Amino acid sequence: MNNYTDIAAAEYLLETTGAFEHLRAGLLRSKRGRKSNDHTLYLLVLGLLLSIMNQGMATVAAAHSALIDRVPLRAQLRLRITWTSDGQDHYVGLRDLHRQARRLCDGLAYGETTTPDLTGEERDRRRAVLTGFSNRLMDGFVTLGTFDESTLALDASGIWSWGKGGRSRKGLPDDYVDGEDPAFVAALTARMAQGEDPASYEARQGVEDPFSPLDLDPGVAPPPRRRRRSRRRPGEPARSSKDRAGKRGDDGLGYSTSFDGDASWSGKTNKDGKREMYFGYQVHALVLAPKDRLATDPGADPALIRRVEVTTAIGDVVDVSLSMLDSLRGTKDLLVDLHYSYKAASRWLEALLARGINQHHSLRSDEQGFTSYERVKWAAGSPHCPATPDVLGTIPALPPAPTPQQTNDFVTRIEQRRHYALRIVNQPDTNRQVRAQCPALAGSVGCPLRAGTVPAALANGLPIVEHPPDAARDGEPLPAVCTQQTRRFTLPESIFKLCQPLYWGSAQWRKMMARRTYVECNFGLLKDPSKENVHRGMFQIVGLPWVNLVVTLAAASSNLRLIRNWHERTGLADANHALVRVATGPEPWDYLTAPETQAMRDLYLSNLEAVAEAGDPSLVDPEKFDADVCEHFAPLV
Numbered sequence: 219m220n221n222y223t224d225i226a227a228a229e230y231l232l233e234t235t236g237a238f239e240h241l242r243a244g245l246l247r248s249k250r251g252r253k254s255n256d257h258t259l260y261l262l263v264l265g266l267l268l269s270i271m272n273q274g275m276a277t278v279a280a281a282h283s284a285l286i287d288r289v290p291l292r293a294q295l296r297l298r299i300t301w302t303s304d305g306q307d308h309y310v311g312l313r314d315l316h317r318q319a320r321r322l323c324d325g326l327a328y329g330e331t332t333t334p335d336l337t338g339e340e341r342d343r344r345r346a347v348l349t350g351f352s353n354r355l356m357d358g359f360v361t362l363g364t365f366d367e368s369t370l371a372l373d374a375s376g377i378w379s380w381g382k383g384g385r386s387r388k389g390l391p392d393d394y395v396d397g398e399d400p401a402f403v404a405a406l407t408a409r410m411a412q413g414e415d416p417a418s419y420e421a422r423q424g425v426e427d428p429f430s431p432l433d434l435d436p437g438v439a440p441p442p443r444r445r446r447r448s449r450r451r452p453g454e455p456a457r458s459s460k461d462r463a464g465k466r467g468d469d470g471l472g473y474s475t476s477f478d479g480d481a482s483w484s485g486k487t488n489k490d491g492k493r494e495m496y497f498g499y500q501v502h503a504l505v506l507a508p509k510d511r512l513a514t515d516p517g518a519d520p521a522l523i524r525r526v527e528v529t530t531a532i533g534d535v536v537d538v539s540l541s542m543l544d545s546l547r548g549t550k551d552l553l554v555d556l557h558y559s560y561k562a563a564s565r566w567l568e569a570l571l572a573r574g575i576n577q578h579h580s581l582r583s584d585e586q587g588f589t590s591y592e593r594v595k596w597a598a599g600s601p602h603c604p605a606t607p608d609v610l611g612t613i614p615a616l617p618p619a620p621t622p623q624q625t626n627d628f629v630t631r632i633e634q635r636r637h638y639a640l641r642i643v644n645q646p647d648t649n650r651q652v653r654a655q656c657p658a659l660a661g662s663v664g665c666p667l668r669a670g671t672v673p674a675a676l677a678n679g680l681p682i683v684e685h686p687p688d689a690a691r692d693g694e695p696l697p698a699v700c701t702q703q704t705r706r707f708t709l710p711e712s713i714f715k716l717c718q719p720l721y722w723g724s725a726q727w728r729k730m731m732a733r734r735t736y737v738e739c740n741f742g743l744l745k746d747p748s749k750e751n752v753h754r755g756m757f758q759i760v761g762l763p764w765v766n767l768v769v770t771l772a773a774a775s776s777n778l779r780l781i782r783n784w785h786e787r788t789g790l791a792d793a794n795h796a797l798v799r800v801a802t803g804p805e806p807w808d809y810l811t812a813p814e815t816q817a818m819r820d821l822y823l824s825n826l827e828a829v830a831e832a833g834d835p836s837l838v839d840p841e842k843f844d845a846d847v848c849e850h851f852a853p854l855v
Contacts, residue, residue, distance in 0.1 A: 221290050223801045228267045230358065230796035231774055237354035238263060244347030245325045259318045261285060261299060261310055266768065271775045274751025276768040277758050278319050282312045319759060326763040329480035329530070348763060349527055352770040353545050356524055359777045362791040362798065363784075365519045368550040369730075370543075371507045371737035372558065374500045374535055375745075376486035377528075377769075378754035381478030383414035383497025394484075394532050397560040397582070402485055402493045409495050410483045478760035484531030491618065498754075499528050499765055502538050503773070504546070505740050507553055507733035516787045520780040521736035523773045528766045536565050543573065551719075553578050553734040563715040568648045576645075576719045578730050585716060586612040592707055593687075593697035597635070598723070599716030601654050601707065603663065604697050605683045606638040613723065632723035637662045637681050639721060643704055650714045653706045656699055658683070667700050743776050750775050 232238040241263070242256050265281030272284060285299050286309060294300045300309045327333050328344040336344075360367070390410075395403055484500065485493045503526045508519040525542040535558060543549060552575050558566060559579035570577050581598055588595040588602070588611035595602040597611055613631045616624060641660035643653040658665035664675025665683040675682055687696050699705040709717070720727040744752045750772040757768045778797060785791040785798040793800070 221288060221293065223799050224268060224271055225289065225293050226796045226799060227778055228264055228271070231267070231355050231778075232260070232263060234796075235354045235358040237351050237358070240354055241347060241351040244343070244350070245322060255314070255318075257298065258310060258314050259322070261297070262315045262318045262322075263767070263771070264297070265315070267771045267774065270750055270768075270772050271778070274747065274749065274756065276756050276771065278315050279312060282310075282315050285310060319764070322767070323759060323761050323763050327761060329762050332479040332761065344763075348766045348770075349541070349545075352526055352766070352773075355770060355774045356522075356526065356777070358774075359522050359781050359797070360524070362781060362795060363519070365506060365522070366508065367506060367524065367546065367548050369507045369509070369553070369733065370524065370546075370549055370551070371505045371553040371734045372503070372539060373505075373555060373734075373737040373741065374502045374557070375741045376484060376496050376500055376531060377498050377745075377752060377765075378496050379478045379481035379498035379760055379765075380754060380758050381481060381497070381760045383481070383483055385413040386410045386483060388482075391532060391534070393534055393536075393561075397556070398485075399493070406483060406485055406495050414497060480530055480760065480762045480765075482531045496531070498531055499762075500531050500533060500535075501741070501744075501769055502527050502529065502535065502542065503737055503740060504542050505737040507736045509733070517790075520777075520784040521740060522777050522780060523740055526770060526773045528762060528769050530762070536561055536569075540569055543570075543575065549573075549575050551576050551578060551730070553731060553737075555734070556580060556582050559715065561715075563650075563711055567715055567717075568650075571646075571648050578718050578720065578727070578734075580615060580731065581716070581722060583614070586614065589713060591710065591713060592699075592705075594640070594699055594705075594707070596713050598721075599713060599718060600642075600721055601640040601652075601699075602635065603638040603640070603657050603665075603683060604700070605665075605686050606635065610635040610638070615723075628723065629725075632721075634681075636721055636724060638683075640699065640705075645719055646709060646714060646717050650709045651706055652709060652717070653704050654699070655704045659703065665700075667696070740773075740776065743779075744769075744772055749779070 238260055242259065245259070262278070262281055265285040266276050268288065269275050269277075269280040269284040272288060273280065285294075289297070289299060291300075298310075300307060302308070326344045326347055328336065328341045330341070333341070388410075390403065390407060478497075481498045483495060483497050485495050488494050504524045506519060506522045506524060508521060510518040512518045524546060527538055527542060529538050539558070543552070552570060554577060556579065559577065560582065561567075567577060585598070588597050588606070588608065590596075593604055595604060595606050595611070610631065613628065613635065616628050620628070638657055639662070640654035640657055641662075643655055646652040656665070656668065657663045658668040658671040658675075661671075661674070661680075663681050663683055664672035665686055666672060667683075667686050672682055674680075687700055689696055718727075720730055744750045747753070752769065752772050757764060781791070782798050785793075791798045
């Protein structure tokens with residue numbers, strides 16, 4: 219970490235993008251008690267970002283340490299992390315940062331369980347403050363180049379809460395259960411009913427007391443607490459000490475033993491493909507999916523995170539995903555997994571098509587095989603000739619790491635079936651209508667029912683339809699697709715939700731879906747211990763506001779590394795831009811003795827007084843200050 223370049227990048231992201239101003243303006247001031255200091259709030263957010271960039275931690279204590287121990291004196295003076303008043307040196311205190319953390323968590327809390335009395339309008343406003351902060355940070359990176367934003371990859375990943383998962387009275391929503399493995403749903407329901415075993419929690423965390431304070435680092439003594447008035451409402455019965463400790467009883471939030479009312483039990487897929495239950499949140503992300511890969515093109519665009527938001531673990535993925543897409547412009551193709559494609563078409567696919575976005579997805583095992591509709595065989599959302607061999611109906615998807623033989627077999631069968639696919643004249647729209655043409659007329663097979671197509675197919679080595687429909691044999695007229703130039707279909711839900719622009723399994727489809735790995739790679743970077751280190755214990759405060767803030771800053775840290783690597787490879791960005799400025803190493807005055815430090819403080823104050831006399835007390839001329847420092851500390855160089 220280079221202190222000056224990282225601080226300059228952090229300040230650019232928080233100030234130039236307008237992200238912090240949006241957060242500050244949305245965090246309403248209380249009309250009672252001590253007035254809050256917005257500058258201390260800024261230092262808290264700045265310290266969190268620097269701490270994540272440097273050591274992958276996002277606790278208040280880690281933010282304070284980053285400001286005091288890692289920011290050079292010159293920057294501490296400029297940022298008023300430290301200052302001199304009445305002949306005394308002062309530093310921003312850990313308690314001051316904790317106060318701002320509580321202010322942020324209380325002032326922007328919007329969870330339905332933890333804030334049941336909020337109006338819908340106020341709940342949406344608080345969420346918009348956090349999403350607006352996040353969006354501004356993410357937009358700050360795409361200004362450095364002309365990146366292709368037409369293709370995005372969408373996914374969600376689970377993260378553990380710092381709080382202990384308790385028993386929930388609420389069942390799983392129908393939208394969550396739809397498409398899940400019944401055995402996993404039963405196991406998750408049982409876990410929600412029994413809560414988290416404290417013994418397993420202690421073993422996983424390596425701590426003795428799972429009920430320790432949540433907003434302080436282990437081993438750091440909490441600040442002295444003042445007596446507070448009871449928060450019990452009039453008529454509310456008092457709770458026992460065990461209830462207050464969170465070890466037993468109903469906490470009134472829908473959970474009986476939970477520290478975190480915004481978190482919930484859910485399931486996530488591990489690297490080995492198995493499902494794991496966890497208590498926490500769901501991180502939703504939209505990531506750029508560049509056409510060119512870094513392995514083959516050093517000038518490939520970086521796979522930047524464009525949007526990120528945290529919801530409760532069993533929250534609906536549709537609304538939050540559409541909200542993120544609506545905040546962007548120019549999206550044409552969206553790459554998703556099965557968790558999205560099986561959603562009701564009226565809520566998901568139609569909403570994408572109405573926005574002019576094409577969905578690309580894979581298939582579940584129960585979505586294979588032919589389905590007969592309008593006397594046409596449908597497979598993977600595509601119509602096929604009525605005489606397509608039945609053996610081509612089910613083509614299992616490739617495993618995660620296929621062998622060359624498995625890949626060759628899959629490609630061969632896909633191409634065999636594709637010959638029989640109808641040519642799509644126009645893709646289905648929100649009206650669920652698609653127009654298609656007989657494959658013989660399209661020139662991909664030969665059919666006796668279409669004059670002249672059999673000799674042409676034989677000349678080109680194309681398959682011939684062996685058993686075409688026959689009116690005398692079938693006892694009904696020929697299918698309309700066999701007699702008309704084109705045929706229009708109004709699709710049922712089961713077929714419509716599988717439709718996509720590229721033929722499933724084709725070379726074009728495989729190349730497009732390979733780009734979905736970018737979003738998975740970004741989640742891997744966020745959770746990598748050597749990178750952003752997002753894990754249980756990274757942030758030790760619970761609630762949607764704090765987790766949203768931390769995950770957004772972690773995404774910004776990851777994007778910063780990607781954009782710097784891209785500029786180092788290509789040199790396409792402005793070399794003087796704060797996000798990609800090359801580190802020059804430590805300055806000679808970064809390592810000073812106590813007398814030299816005091817001399818530098820005096821010099822800084824005299825410089826400040828000189829500028830104030832010139833008429834602007836809020837301005838410190840950095841060039842004059844640097845010149846004065848270099849002249850004063852010349853012997854150190």
